[in-house]
Amino acid sequence: MDQPLLGRVSAAGRGCCSYSTLKAWLPILSWLPRYKLKWLKMDLLAGLTVGLTTVPQALAYAEVAGLPVQYGLYSAFMGGFIYTLLGTSKDVTLGPTAIMSLLCFSVVGGQPHRAVLLSLLCGLIQAVMALLRLGFLLDFISFPVIKGFTCAAAVTIGFGQVKNILGLQGIPQEFFLEVYYTFYRIPEARIGDVVLGLLCLGLLIMLLFMKASLGSDEAPYSSCSRVARKLVWTVATMRNSLVVLAASFIAFSWDAYGYHVFTITGKTSPGLPPFTPPPTTDTTANGTVVSFGEIVEGFGGALAVIPFMGLLESIAIAKAFASQNDYRIDANQELLAIGVTNIMGSFVSAYPVTGSFGRTAVNSQTGVCTPAGGIVTSVIVLLSLAFLMPVFYYIPKASLAAVIICAVAPMVDYQVVAKMWRIRKLDLLPFLVTFLMSFWQVQYGILGGVAASGAMLLYNIARPxxxxxxxxxxxxxxxxxxxxxxxxxxxxxxxxxxxxxxxxxxxxxxxxxxxxxxxxxxxxxxxxxxxxxxxxxxxxxxxxxxxxxxxxxxxxxxxxxxxxxxxxxxxxxxxxxxxxx
The missing domain is CATH 3.30.750.24 (STAS domain)
Structure with a gap:
């Protein structure tokens, strides 16, 4: 090998192994050396606040995914550790979300082993996309498609919890049948669940409006007013945890006196999940072994839809908060962080996760300074798994349903329809295609919307x-x-x-x-x-x-x-x- 070629190879090797390259792949090296003690206080406070929000939401989203509630917590702690190392946004929190839970259920139908394997495969796809710098592919999913999907997902998820508010069981999961049988079986509703569910909904909405009415922190307030505002903000921010705890106490009290008036979560697997490779085969109820190839074939187009939607949701959130808080993110590095989180999460029985808008908002509003706040959140989840699982036995399903309904309600953006009608009526086509088809199958809605947007784009190319x-x-x-x-x-x-x-x-x-x-x-x-x-x-x-x-x-x-x-x-x-x- 000639000397000039050896020199170029050597220079390339030094470039790949340089400290600047290492910082690009491990963003923690950029902020950890200049970490300040005052940041630690804010990160601890934000991590604790987000952790108390994460636990009840994770339990509730596991219900949406059709999985035992502990799988929500299994999916909620790995993201905090991985994102601290690989993430480029100080605000983003990774974990189970309503949309990813719904997508997971539509593919695996509540089968835990397949949900865990789905997490591994999605993570591998996302990580490979990051390494190949394929983040630009997300640009082909238009805003009307995203809005159509999120609106339909919110309606599907929200209505899917009505049966838990009513205390009904055995309702089909297919949306149109679910609507029919929910209304048909209203006379069978359990009074205890209805009353408790409506009380939880009312309390959550009241606390939400109290938080929204606080106004700006910059206005001059007296010391007493400032303390009162801080107390209201804290209670309203932790409203999910407080409502679920209060409902659990009520359910435990009635149960202790022998009155089983609420539908409760029931027995959950205590302790931390084992760190084991995700299963590559599954066994059906009749004992038939399903091979890895058959499982992947059953996933079908979901292996394209779920990784894309996970990336899209998380990067959209990261960009929004980066713009709001005046810093920049690296989209491909975000893909890598999500991909590695899903890969490592599959070893602790997690299902696919992504960035959460609600918890990211709480993180930002609490004043988090670095991604290290995610470590505190993950520790809170691990402590819950280790010591609080017996308490989760008494969590009423109606209270979790109320948490989910309040979480997804803001996603129904009815104003966007009027805006698209006013600005460009043709954009309503992919919106409506996505919205309507998502009630049939969620992944079909996304694919249909992308196809409609693509057809419009190709028409413009073919008809300049x-x-x-x-x-x-x-x-x-x-x-x-x-x-x-x-x-x-x-x-x-x-x-x-x-x-x-x-x-x-x-x-x-x-x-x-x-x-x-x-x-x-x-x-x-x-x-x-x-x-x-x-x-x-x-x-x-x-x-x-x-x-x-x-x-x-x-x-x-x-x-x-x-x-x-x-x-x-x-x-x-x-x-x-x-x-x-």
């Missing part, structure tokens, strides 16, 4: 706007975008209709200053057009070509190619070439 700017004997036409192979037939049709089929045929000046791309199919069509213009003794003149496009046209060696630097020069050229009367 070609405007007739002026007509002074010579037709001046302007293209407003790039020209690629789907647009060739349309371009040819417009020019034929407006110029070649006119009587008499007219020359055309094609203003191309917006055209930045052109491909071989267009070149072939232009060669044919130039030939037809020559047969009719008129001209096709290109003006204001960008250098890259001109280079392609010259390389194609088109016979009869004419081009000018301006439309005026092209018109003057055609005027001079016209025969005198």
């Amino acid at each position: 706007r070609i405007e007739q700017v002026s007509d002074h004997g010579v037709l001046v036409m302007e293209c407003d975008s790039g020209l690629s192979f789907p647009a060739t037939e349309y371009l040819s049709h417009v020019i034929h209709t407006q110029a070649l089929q006119a009587s008499p045929p007219r020359s055309v000046v094609l203003d191309c200053h917006h055209v930045s791309t052109i491909d071989y199919s267009v070149i072939s069509e232009l060669r044919d057009l130039l030939r037809q213009f020559k047969l009719r003794e008129v001209h096709l003149v290109f003006s204001r070509l960008q250098p890259s496009v001109l280079t392609v046209l010259l390389a194609a060696d088109l016979q009869g190619l004419r081009y000018t630097d301006s439309v005026e020069a092209a018109l003057q050229m055609e005027t001079e070439n016209q025969p005198n009367d």
Whole structure:
């Protein structure tokens, strides 16, 4: 091997192993050396607050995923440790969310082993995407698709908890059947669950409005008012935990006197989950062993939808709070953090997780300074698993249902429909396709919305706007975008209709200053057009070509190619070439 090549290899090796490269892959190295003692207080407070919010939400979201409640906690602690090492946002918290729980249920149907394997596969896909820098693929999921999906998911999740508020059991999980049988069986509702569920809902809503009415912290307040505001904010922030604890105490009290008036969570597996590789096979109820290949085949398109939605949800949250708090994130590094979290989570029986908007908001509002707050949150979850699992026996399902309904209600953004109608009505098409199809199958809704958005995008590519700017004997036409192979037939049709089929045929000046791309199919069509213009003794003149496009046209060696630097020069050229009367 020659010396210059050895030098380049050596330099590349030093670059890969440099401290700056290591900091790019481990963002903790950027903020840990300058960590301040005053940050520790804020991180501890934020981590504790988020932890007390995470525990009841994790239990509730496990219900949405159709899994035993302890799986919600299994999924809630790994993200705090991993994100501290790999995350680029100080605010984001990773863990189970309503949307990911619903997607998980739609794929695994409440089978724990398959949910854990799904977490591993999703994590591997996300990590590979991060390593290949494929984060840009998320740009192909449009805002109307996201909104259509989140609105449908909120309705599906929220209505799915009505049966727990009513104390009904044995309700089908398919949405339309669930709606029918929930209303059909209302006479069977348990009074205790209904009363407790409505009380929990009312209390949660009241605390939420109390927090919203506090106003700005910057206004001048007396010491007593400041303490009272802080107390109200603390109680309102921890409302989920307080309501679930109060409901559990009520259920325990009635149960102790022999009155079983509430539907409770029941027995849960105590202790921490074992650290073991995720299962690669499963066994059905009748004892049939399902192989790894059959399980993956059963996942189907969900292996594309769930990783994408997890990435999309988390990165959207990270970008929103980065903008709000004036810092920047690295999207591909965020993908890596989520991917590694799901991979490692699968070893502790977790199902797929992503960033949580609600808990991230709590984290930010509490004043977290670094991702280290996630470590405190994870410790709270681990302590709950180690010591509080017997207490979870008495948690009423109606209280968890109230927590879920209040968490997903803000996701139903009805105002966005009016905004899209006012701004661009066509965007309602992918929104409605996603929204309606999501009630059939969630993943079908996302795929349908992406297909609708893609069709609209392809239509715009295939039908670029070609405007007739002026007509002074010579037709001046302007293209407003790039020209690629789907647009060739349309371009040819417009020019034929407006110029070649006119009587008499007219020359055309094609203003191309917006055209930045052109491909071989267009070149072939232009060669044919130039030939037809020559047969009719008129001209096709290109003006204001960008250098890259001109280079392609010259390389194609088109016979009869004419081009000018301006439309005026092209018109003057055609005027001079016209025969005198």
